[in-house]
Amino acid sequence: MKEIRICAGGACVAAGEFAVKGALVKALKDKGLLSEYKIIETGCMGMCSRGPFMVIDDVVYSQLNQSAVKEIVEKHLVGGQIVDKYLMKTPEGKTVEKAFKEHDFYKKQVKIVTRNLGIINPKNIDDYIERDGYKALEKVLKEMKPEEVIEEIKKSGLRGRGGAGFPTGLKWEFAAKQKSDTKYMVCNADEGDPGAFMDRAVLEGDPHAVLEGMAIAAYAIGAKKGFIYVRAEYPMAIERLRTAIKQAKERRFLGENILETDFSFDIEIRIGAGAFVCGEETALMASIMGERGQPRVRPPYPVEKGLWGKPTVINNVETLANIAWIIRNGWQEFRKYGTEKSPGTKVFALAGKVKNTGLVEVPLGITLRELIFDIGGGVPNGKKLKAVQTGGPSGGVIPASKIDTPIDYESLTALGTIMGSGGVIVLDEDDCMVDVAKFFLEFTVNESCGKCTPCREGTRTMYEILDRITKGEGTMEDIDTLEELAVVVKETSLCGLGQTAPNPVLTTLRYFRDEYIAHVKEKICPAKKCRDLISYVIDPDKCTGCTACKIVCPTKAIEGELNKVHVIHQDLCIRCGSCMDVCRFDAIYKVTPPLKVDTKV
Amino acid sequence: MVEIENKEEKFRELEKYMEEVNYDPSMLINILHKAQEIFLWLPQEVMEFIAEKLKIPKSRVRGVVTFYNFFSTKPVGKIQIKVCLGTACYVKGGDKVMERFLDELGLENPGDVTPDGMFSVHDVRCVGACSMAPVVLIGEGDFYGRMSPDKVPRLVKKYKKIAEEMKAGGKA
Ligand SMILES: Cc1cc2nc3c(=O)[nH]c(=O)nc-3n(C[C@H](O)[C@H](O)[C@H](O)COP(=O)(O)O)c2cc1C
Ligand code: SF4
Ligand code: SF4
Ligand code: FES
Numbered sequence: 001m002k003e004i005r006i007c008a009g010g011a012c013v014a015a016g017e018f019a020v021k022g023a024l025v026k027a028l029k030d031k032g033l034l035s036e037y038k039i040i041e042t043g044c045m046g047m048c049s050r051g052p053f054m055v056i057d058d059v060v061y062s063q064l065n066q067s068a069v070k071e072i073v074e075k076h077l078v079g080g081q082i083v084d085k086y087l088m089k090t091p092e093g094k095t096v097e098k099a100f101k102e103h104d105f106y107k108k109q110v111k112i113v114t115r116n117l118g119i120i121n122p123k124n125i126d127d128y129i130e131r132d133g134y135k136a137l138e139k140v141l142k143e144m145k146p147e148e149v150i151e152e153i154k155k156s157g158l159r160g161r162g163g164a165g166f167p168t169g170l171k172w173e174f175a176a177k178q179k180s181d182t183k184y185m186v187c188n189a190d191e192g193d194p195g196a197f198m199d200r201a202v203l204e205g206d207p208h209a210v211l212e213g214m215a216i217a218a219y220a221i222g223a224k225k226g227f228i229y230v231r232a233e234y235p236m237a238i239e240r241l242r243t244a245i246k247q248a249k250e251r252r253f254l255g256e257n258i259l260e261t262d263f264s265f266d267i268e269i270r271i272g273a274g275a276f277v278c279g280e281e282t283a284l285m286a287s288i289m290g291e292r293g294q295p296r297v298r299p300p301y302p303v304e305k306g307l308w309g310k311p312t313v314i315n316n317v318e319t320l321a322n323i324a325w326i327i328r329n330g331w332q333e334f335r336k337y338g339t340e341k342s343p344g345t346k347v348f349a350l351a352g353k354v355k356n357t358g359l360v361e362v363p364l365g366i367t368l369r370e371l372i373f374d375i376g377g378g379v380p381n382g383k384k385l386k387a388v389q390t391g392g393p394s395g396g397v398i399p400a401s402k403i404d405t406p407i408d409y410e411s412l413t414a415l416g417t418i419m420g421s422g423g424v425i426v427l428d429e430d431d432c433m434v435d436v437a438k439f440f441l442e443f444t445v446n447e448s449c450g451k452c453t454p455c456r457e458g459t460r461t462m463y464e465i466l467d468r469i470t471k472g473e474g475t476m477e478d479i480d481t482l483e484e485l486a487v488v489v490k491e492t493s494l495c496g497l498g499q500t501a502p503n504p505v506l507t508t509l510r511y512f513r514d515e516y517i518a519h520v521k522e523k524i525c526p527a528k529k530c531r532d533l534i535s536y537v538i539d540p541d542k543c544t545g546c547t548a549c550k551i552v553c554p555t556k557a558i559e560g561e562l563n564k565v566h567v568i569h570q571d572l573c574i575r576c577g578s579c580m581d582v583c584r585f586d587a588i589y590k591v592t593p594p595l596k597v598d599t600k601v
Numbered sequence: 602m603v604e605i606e607n608k609e610e611k612f613r614e615l616e617k618y619m620e621e622v623n624y625d626p627s628m629l630i631n632i633l634h635k636a637q638e639i640f641l642w643l644p645q646e647v648m649e650f651i652a653e654k655l656k657i658p659k660s661r662v663r664g665v666v667t668f669y670n671f672f673s674t675k676p677v678g679k680i681q682i683k684v685c686l687g688t689a690c691y692v693k694g695g696d697k698v699m700e701r702f703l704d705e706l707g708l709e710n711p712g713d714v715t716p717d718g719m720f721s722v723h724d725v726r727c728v729g730a731c732s733m734a735p736v737v738l739i740g741e742g743d744f745y746g747r748m749s750p751d752k753v754p755r756l757v758k759k760y761k762k763i764a765e766e767m768k769a770g771g772k773a
């Protein structure tokens with residue numbers, strides 16, 4: 001039977017995958033072709049901004065809707081002709097047929113963690129098995145001793161993908177050496193970085209890869225019980241995991257006496273409840289036990305005293321999704337990718353001001369330039385790249401001048417940011433760096449669990465200073481205080497949340513101090529973002545008097561008659577920007593410093 | 602005090618779930634999720650009910666509920682509008698979308714409910730669809746990507762109509 005794949009990843013489902021599938025089934029039925037094709041609903045195909053996707057014989061159709069699908073069935077399946085207008089295009093506008101092989105977005109990618117995404121149906125364990133699924137588990141259980149598994153992972157050099165980059169094999173070894181009748185294996189699927197979706201894509205697109213990784217880890221350390229801690233914001237991931245666990249149990253890849261061996265291992269799902277700090281491992285354990293997710297001092301580390309006081313290994317989703325591949329292909333093969341100290345690949349969620357947003361897996365050590373320009377296609381709308389934010393609220397910004405830096409744990413740390421879990425937000429000239437720092441600080445103020453003073457009070461004071469600066473009320477002393485506080489919070493907070501919270505401030509101060517000074521001394525926002533420092537203005541030469549802005553303005557701040565030049569009353573304008581969004585004639589622009597309130601322009 | 606509709610039925614459903622998980626106190630968070638799914642928010646008497654059934658102090662339930670952002674101790678609208686303010690959505694103007702929703706519904710702050718009890722607006726931090734930023738979720742999972750403030754009034758109109766129908770249909 002011939003196969004048609006459609007992407008049922010999170011973004012594509014949101015973009016209307018369900019309707020597309022319905023239209024496909026209907027069109028096939030109408031043409032009497034339904035029995036000839038197998039429709040496979042896969043996980044994320046990568047370029048989420050162009051979904052929904054459909055793939056027929058390697059030909060990739062994008063941005064589909066119901067009528068497009070009908071047309072493709074008629075022309076491609078019946079007529080044997082590729083329908084150009086739904087193909088993907090290069091940034092130069094050239095169409096590409098076999099986009100997953102030919103489009104720049106995909107060319108530099110190496111698929112280890114995402115090996116099955118876009119290919120298999122995550123709801124069907126047979127699809128996973130067909131692609132060598134659970135072979136690594138079988139090999140481990142039947143041919144390898146736990147020490148040998150650990151040795152293999154150690155040699156591979158795999159480092160934790162949850163942020164800190166701790167060597168996975170070493171962590172397992174510590175846990176394996178603990179003498180205890182009960183041990184736990186935990187998968188951290190909290191994905192707290194608010195702008196990242198790598199773990200979500202893996203959980204939804206290939207849940208068995210995570211389960212297999214967990215089972216192998218459990219065998220290596222001697223655990224019989226496992227937990228997956230998933231954030232509540234991912235209901236589809238939770239559902240797919242439930243299905244996967246059920247199927248794996250039926251096939252005896254989980255449960256009692258796995259594959260007729262002495263090894264037993266069971267997995268339970270625990271759902272988070274919207275607290276960023278619960279991604280931190282000691283807080284996560286408290287939350288799994290049904291308590292407030294407050295971190296505690298380490299040591300003791302979870303490998304010594306974890307869940308219910310027992311040795312516990314906690315690994316990130318992506319870390320675990322690497323495991324079966326490494327066991328099957330060997331550590332040497334894994335080390336062919338990446339760098340000496342950061343072997344393998346990393347999955348990134350590319351978002352923000354970049355043309356091709358979506359999910360990418362690349363060998364570690366490639367440069368940010370390759371990631372953003374070659375793969376991401378650069379910044380849209382002819383704007384200039386300003387900075388790249390990595391590591392979410394725990395990370396920092398990297399200025400455009402440093403984008404030839406290779407992406408590895410050490411290089412990013414040297415720049416003042418962190419690898420983090422893989423969120424990459426591209427920022428352009430319209431983004432204000434003080435505002436970005438404020439955004440993240442607001443997040444940490446809300447998310448600080450409040451247990452220790454430097455984090456609770458320090459981040460709040462830092463936020464207040466940033467708020468003042470963005471309003472044009474800051475002083476030069478404020479900048480100094482901010483810098484001093486940042487260091488104190490970093491050095492004296494109890495857990496990783498507080499220890500990394502100042503990074504957005506420290507990096508923006510390091511690379512964009514001028515921008516802070518402009519806000520303070522000249523009361524301007526050079527990026528024209530900070531609301532209190534700008535005004536919206538209508539250019540009388542460009543305004544056609546179409547009234548669109550007047551209609552959309554929520555405060556009725558715009559006056560003008562049809563076909564006559566419109567004006568904005570500055571005293572009524574709340575600077576929401578709605579008018580600028582709707583003006584089709586580019587007649588509205590922003591100025592900084594702001595105009596006096598009584599001016600009409 | 603807010604009246605809970607179909608109270609007994611809802612409590613029965615909750616208890617059934619607690620039974621399924623063997624009244625295990627370590628399942629507290631999952632139980633609270635279930636409770637919120639049933640009641641839409643977590644009234645005092647629901648928290649007390651859970652504490653009693655799990656044989657744990659009320660203060661522990663309350664402590665957990667207040668710790669986690671996901672749980673609400675005050676009523677929410679029948680139709681909830683969730684505006685993503687994760688990083689990707691923020692840099693693409695999610696904050697302005699949020700403001701416009703509040704404005705159109707005459708609400709002061711996120712979390713407030715319209716006087717008729719039909720709408721509330723909430724901020725969420727990344728729903729994992731960042732490539733469609735800015736993102737808004739409405740009601741049972743209607744998804745709107747690539748939002749902008751000027752699209753808000755039309756959406757509000759659409760859902761106000763749905764709200765009217767719900768009221769007329771006796772569902773509210
Ligand atoms: C505030 C904070 C949030 C974190 N959030 C996550 C997260 O969402 N996902 C994750 O895997 N690790 C997160 N971590 C890192 C974990 O504490 C832990 O190091 C990781 O799960 C270990 O797995 P790995 O070695 O496989 O990376 C977070 C750490 C801190 C301090
Ligand atoms: S650093 Fe912040 S989040 Fe961490 S324990 Fe202290 S207060 Fe809580
Ligand atoms: S939308 Fe633009 S062109 Fe139309 S009236 Fe407003 S400023 Fe003028
Ligand atoms: S969800 Fe379909 S391409 Fe990412």
Ligand code: FES
Nearest residue numbers: 685687690728731
């Ligand atoms: S930041 Fe809004 S969906 Fe990720």
